[in-house]
Amino acid sequence: MSLTISSGEELVELPGIFDCEVVSQGRVMDGIFCIMLNCPTIAKCVLPGQFVNVRVLDGAEPLLRRPFSVHGVNPGMGAFSLIYAVRGKGTELLAKKRRSDIVSVVGPLGKPFVLGDNPEARHVIVCGGCGTAPMVFLGEMLSKKWGADKVTALLGAKNNDAVLGSVDFQNYGAKVSVATDDGSYGHHGFVTELLSERLALPADGTRVYACGPREMLKEVARISKQAEVASCQVSLENHMACGLGLCLGCVQKHVQPEGKPEGWDYLRVCTDGPVFEAEAVIWE
Amino acid sequence: MGVNLAVQIGDMEMKNPVTVGSGTFGSGEEMAQFFDLSRLGAITTKGTSLGPWIGNPTPRTVETPAGMLNAIGLDNDGVEDLIENKLPFLRQFDVPVIVNVVGKTVEQYVQVVQRLKGVEGVSAIELNISCPNIKAGAQLFGSSPEAAAEVVEAVRQETNLTLITKLTPNVTRIGTIARAVVEAGSDAVSLINTLLGTVIDIEKRQFVLANKCGGLSGPCIRPVAIQKVYEVAKENLGVPIIGMGGIMTAEDAIQFLLAGASAVAVGTATFVNPMAAVEIVDGIEAYLVAHDYTDVKEIVGVVQ
Numbered sequence: 001m002s003l004t005i006s007s008g009e010e011l012v013e014l015p016g017i018f019d020c021e022v023v024s025q026g027r028v029m030d031g032i033f034c035i036m037l038n039c040p041t042i043a044k045c046v047l048p049g050q051f052v053n054v055r056v057l058d059g060a061e062p063l064l065r066r067p068f069s070v071h072g073v074n075p076g077m078g079a080f081s082l083i084y085a086v087r088g089k090g091t092e093l094l095a096k097k098r099r100s101d102i103v104s105v106v107g108p109l110g111k112p113f114v115l116g117d118n119p120e121a122r123h124v125i126v127c128g129g130c131g132t133a134p135m136v137f138l139g140e141m142l143s144k145k146w147g148a149d150k151v152t153a154l155l156g157a158k159n160n161d162a163v164l165g166s167v168d169f170q171n172y173g174a175k176v177s178v179a180t181d182d183g184s185y186g187h188h189g190f191v192t193e194l195l196s197e198r199l200a201l202p203a204d205g206t207r208v209y210a211c212g213p214r215e216m217l218k219e220v221a222r223i224s225k226q227a228e229v230a231s232c233q234v235s236l237e238n239h240m241a242c243g244l245g246l247c248l249g250c251v252q253k254h255v256q257p258e259g260k261p262e263g264w265d266y267l268r269v270c271t272d273g274p275v276f277e278a279e280a281v282i283w284e
Numbered sequence: 285m286g287v288n289l290a291v292q293i294g295d296m297e298m299k300n301p302v303t304v305g306s307g308t309f310g311s312g313e314e315m316a317q318f319f320d321l322s323r324l325g326a327i328t329t330k331g332t333s334l335g336p337w338i339g340n341p342t343p344r345t346v347e348t349p350a351g352m353l354n355a356i357g358l359d360n361d362g363v364e365d366l367i368e369n370k371l372p373f374l375r376q377f378d379v380p381v382i383v384n385v386v387g388k389t390v391e392q393y394v395q396v397v398q399r400l401k402g403v404e405g406v407s408a409i410e411l412n413i414s415c416p417n418i419k420a421g422a423q424l425f426g427s428s429p430e431a432a433a434e435v436v437e438a439v440r441q442e443t444n445l446t447l448i449t450k451l452t453p454n455v456t457r458i459g460t461i462a463r464a465v466v467e468a469g470s471d472a473v474s475l476i477n478t479l480l481g482t483v484i485d486i487e488k489r490q491f492v493l494a495n496k497c498g499g500l501s502g503p504c505i506r507p508v509a510i511q512k513v514y515e516v517a518k519e520n521l522g523v524p525i526i527g528m529g530g531i532m533t534a535e536d537a538i539q540f541l542l543a544g545a546s547a548v549a550v551g552t553a554t555f556v557n558p559m560a561a562v563e564i565v566d567g568i569e570a571y572l573v574a575h576d577y578t579d580v581k582e583i584v585g586v587v588q
Contacts, residue, residue: 013317017558055556060350060503060532063556106558241345241352242555246310248359249345266339266359271314 012041015107015244022101023079029161031086032130033095034071040078042107046070048138049235049275052082052107053243056093065106066090067243067270069134069211069235072168083133083164109243110274113138113209113233115145121205121230125174126195126220128156128212132165134235135211139169148173152198156191156212160184192219199227210278211235221278232278238269245271253282287572288579289565291325291546293524294446294471296380296407298325298547301580302537302565305501305528305551306331306384306410306450307356311370312377318558321377323565325547329366331386331412334395336362341494346483351502351530352552353481355495358386358415363399371405380407382448388418390438397442408446411435413465414454414477426452426477429464440469448526451475451516458512459519466521474526474549475516476509501552506530510543517544517585532560534567541568544585 020037028034042052053065068082086095097103116123123142127135132155142151151174157163159182169176178186179194187194191212199206206229210220217234224232241249251266252273264282267273289300303326309315312327321327339359346353361369366383374381383406387393393411400406413426413435425431436449449465451458453476462473478499483492491497509529516525527545531537532553540548553560572580 015317017318062347063350063352063502063552064347065556239343239345241347241354242308244310244555244558245314246308247345247354247555248307248339248356249342249354251339251342251344251359 014041014045015109016041018042018105018107019102020105022097022099022103023077024099025095025097028083028164032083032164033086034081034083035094035097036074036079036081037103037105038077038079039105040075042105043073043075043078043080046073046080046108047112048134048141049113050108050110051134051243051274052105053109054082054094055104056090062089062093064090064241065243066094067109067240069274070108070137071133072137072140083130085130106243110270111272113235113275114231115142116207116231118205118230119146121146121150121207123151124195124198124206124208125151125153126156126191126208126210126212126216127153127165128191128216129158129162130164131210131212131216131235135209136165136168138209139174140172143172143174151175152177154179154191154194154198156180156216158182190216190219192216192223195220196223199223199229203227203229205230208232217278218283221281221283225279233275234278234281235274236269236276236281237274240270243270252276253284255280255282286578287569288581289325289569291524291580293448293526293547294408296326296382296446298380300325300565301541301547301568302561303328303382303526303547303549304554304561305549306412308551308554312374315554315558319562321374322379323562324379325565326380326382326407327374328382328410328549329370329384330360331358331384332360332363332366332396333358333386334363334392334399336360336365337386343492343494346492346498348481348483348500348502349504351500351504353483353493353498353500354478355493355498357495360386363396367399367403371403375405381405382408382410384410384412384450385439386412386415387435388415390435393435394438394442397439401443406445408448409439409443410448410450410474411439412450412477414450414452424452424454426461427455429460432461433464433468436465436468436470446471448472448474450477451512452477453508453512454480459515462516462521463519466523470523472524472526473516473521474528476505476512476529479505479508501530503530503532506536510539513540513545514543514587531564532556534564534571537564537568538571538583541580541583542585542587546581546584
């Protein structure tokens with residue numbers, strides 16, 4: 001879907017291609033970085049759950065852009081930030097960018113989280129590992145829209161040193177609970193166990209939002225369905241080539257009762273997602 | 285500007301020599317957000333089959349040095365959906381549409397082309413013969429001159445539209461295949477389709493792609509593609525060549541024209557730079573002006 005916004009005098013068609021100046025780059029923890037990029041248009045228009053496709057260098061190797069969910073925006077500064085883990089060639093190159101370097105960004109891309117229209121609803125955010133990055137943005141928007149007292153964030157990490165984002169959520173006034181695999185902080189176990197506890201209280205009207213490893217998302221989907229929540233949305237990370245909806249590389253099996261003899265279809269994570277209602281995702 | 289960029293492929297008039305690679309441009313709707321589609325010389329659709337083809341399981345793509353592999357599996361919604369939903373959108377623009385056609389039997393190709401008879405907004409058919417022939421042990425149609433010619437002959441009888449046959453490089457002598465499809469009635473040939481390749485995950489000890497192997501595209505294949513264009517041009521078949529394979533910039537495209545292509549297609553480049561195709565149109569024009577040419581045809585096949 002294209003969106004035309006007025007940015008001062010100009011009408012800008014979105015998504016767009018922007019040459020963004022690096023405002024800052026810093027190490028958040030071992031192997032995890034936060035880069036802030038200047039782009040007033042994206043800062044103003046991007047919604048939680050959307051992503052940008054970043055060109056990590058001008059040449060042909062590595063060839064493809066790298067997709068990253070948006071972690072936060074500062075519309076006053078005209079900037080947005082990404083949090084990412086260094087996993088390979090592309091992210092290694094991104095981590096080397098310094099203040100005032102120019103980075104080409106395509107975005108905003110994808111369908112954002114749906115925040116709902118029930119003022120009484122409770123919102124539960126579930127994140128695992130680096131999946132916390134876009135959920136901080138979501139938490140901020142949910143708190144602004146519905147009040148921080150309606151928002152709970154459940155964070156899962158390997159250990160105490162790997163916990164990401166708890167301070168950010170607390171800054172918005174959301175309630176935060178943490179689970180670590182080794183018990184070095186918070187609950188000793190999986191973040192999905194915290195979700196089960198949370199949903200054991202009457203859960204109708206509750207909206208769940210999740211981002212993290214696929215096994216975690218599957219479990220969140222299962223628990224949420226059992227608890228009969230009003231909505232459970234997951235952000236998927238299927239491997240992408242173009243990120244623009246052109247190549248059909250990133251597809252996800254999805255329930256599709258109409259017009260499909262087998263009752264399912266392949267949807268594009270980059271364009272029809274990355275956010276999906278968990279109930280309709282065919283996990284396999 | 286005084287430079288003529290228009291080229292003629294069969295009966296199809298392209299306002300400039302740039303089209304897009306089938307399967308790299310979506311249905312056009314996504315790309316219309318980035319530029320006016322009327323700027324292109326032609327638009328090539330995704331490979332269109334008779335009924336919908338679901339495509340391969342994921343992973344369907346993987347990056348490789350200066351390139352990528354794809355095993356999408358010709359995922360498409362079929363010719364009825366093309367006619368009902370995709371072509372009406374493209375008709376809004378002043379750009380000829382080349383419908384790329386796929387099939388698992390000769391009959392399927394024929395039926396798709398029959399269905400397209402009289403459909404408004406179709407300027408040409410591009411036959412993707414890199415499909416496995418299920419009646420011949422899944423050998424690619426395009427890997428034998430006889431099988432390739434059989435498809436072209438059968439389709440030729442069904443249409444007067446410009447018929448372009450897209451050649452695979454995964455053959456012993458592409459010149460032989462080219463000759464066979466031209467003698468069978470092709471008005472033009474396009475090449476190259478992707479090169480067969482694979483990547484193995486050494487920690488999991490398995491193929492990265494669900495389909496095991498896939499098609500290699502991107503800058504890494506460009507030297508092969510240009511050589512194949514030159515090889516086919518030397519056959520002097522008397523039909524235009526649409527050259528493609530790793531074109532990222534106008535400079536790349538011009539190599540193909542000099543080698544003997546009358547037009548080019550831009551594919552994987554669009555994933556990296558959505559503006560690639562239009563920048564290439566502008567860049568070809570700038571090159572011609574800078575070198576005092578007045579017509580793009582002047583540089584076609586100049587390198588012998």
